[in-house]
Every structure is written in C-alpha cells, then in structure tokens.
Amino acid sequence: MAKSTKQQLEPQHNPSINLKGTLIAVMLLGVFILATWFGCYYLFLSR
C-alpha cells in the first residue's frame, strides 16, 4: 500500500518536467504587480 502511494507521487518529483510556460506566466504576473505598485508609489511621491 505504502509502496504504491510512493509510486503515484514519483512523477511530480521528475526534474525533467516542463515548467517553462508556468515560469513565463508567473513572471508576467510578477512584473505586472511590480509595475503597478511602483506606478502608484511614483504618484504618491510626485504629488
């Protein structure tokens, strides 16, 4: 029983899994959050 559970989890630990699309999506979101945050902070400092 324990052995089959381990086998089921195995693919998630596979280092060759392709996360390129995830990386791009995460970075796009991150850059968007940073850009809007600094945009607001610039407004605060300039007013």
Added chain:
Amino acid sequence: MHLHKFEKVWLIFGMGSLALFLVILGFAAFWKGTHPQSHIETIDPENVEAHDSFKPENLGLREVADGKYIVNIVASAFNYDFGMDADGKPVKKIRVPKGSTVLFQITSKDVVHGFQVAGTNVNMMVEPGHVSRLETEMKNVGEFTVVCNEYCGIAHHQMFATVEVYE
C-alpha cells in the same frame, strides 16, 4: 526536498519582492514619517470650540512661520468651516504659495466625513471625537478641489472647497 530550477527562480523573485516592499514601507514610516492621520487624540464632538485649534476665530488658514501654514477646519453636515473672511463671509477657498508646508487639522461635529484635496496626497477620514492631522508640502501649482469622500447624508455632494497653490 527537490525543487525544480524554475520553482527556485520564482520563489526567490517572490521573496525578494516581499523584502523590497518591506524596506520601502520602513522607509516611508520611519524616514518620511507616513503615519495614520488620527493619532488617537480625542475631542468632545459636541463642544469642538473648547479645543484651541477649533475656536471660531482660529479656523481657516494661518501662516505660522515663513512658508509654514496651519489650516484648521471643522467639518459638519454639510459644510467645511474654514472661518470667515474680512467681510464676514464663509471662506471657501484658501491660497498658499508653491513649496509651502501645510498642516491640515480637522475634526467633525456630527458624523464621519472625508477630507480629500483631490490631486494631492491629502486624504483623511474625519471622525467625530477625533482630531485628524496631515502635514504636506504643496509641490504642484494648481487649483485643487476639496471633497468629502465619506457619504455623510443627503447633501454630501455639496461639501466642497478649493485649495489654490500659486507660483
């Protein structure tokens, strides 16, 4: 624990952003002195005149030093009391030179009001029983409308005034 290389990248990116924002927050709070506008200073809302700043003769704009101003205001439904001018008319517009430091002190006689000088960083909640203070440097020239941004009743939209910053 094994982490994918990309997972490490976005974890470091996320934690780095958090650290950066905390540093900026600390800079704003401890260096630039950005604090809540009400410093838990209480006042009797039924008798605001008992407070020196809100005596009728002390309302409105006053120059306290070169380039330093204090504005005392009493908000009530549906008016901002900036005091009276020389002709005995209520003041609805104040003028300060560009670059001056202005301390706004405001309290409410009745309900919660807002005090926003649109286009500047002056934006406070005005609560009955509390004194709200905000000091700011008027960096930009222009006419800025003061509006109440907390719904206070039927004539809420008639609560406004003007702050003019001249060259």
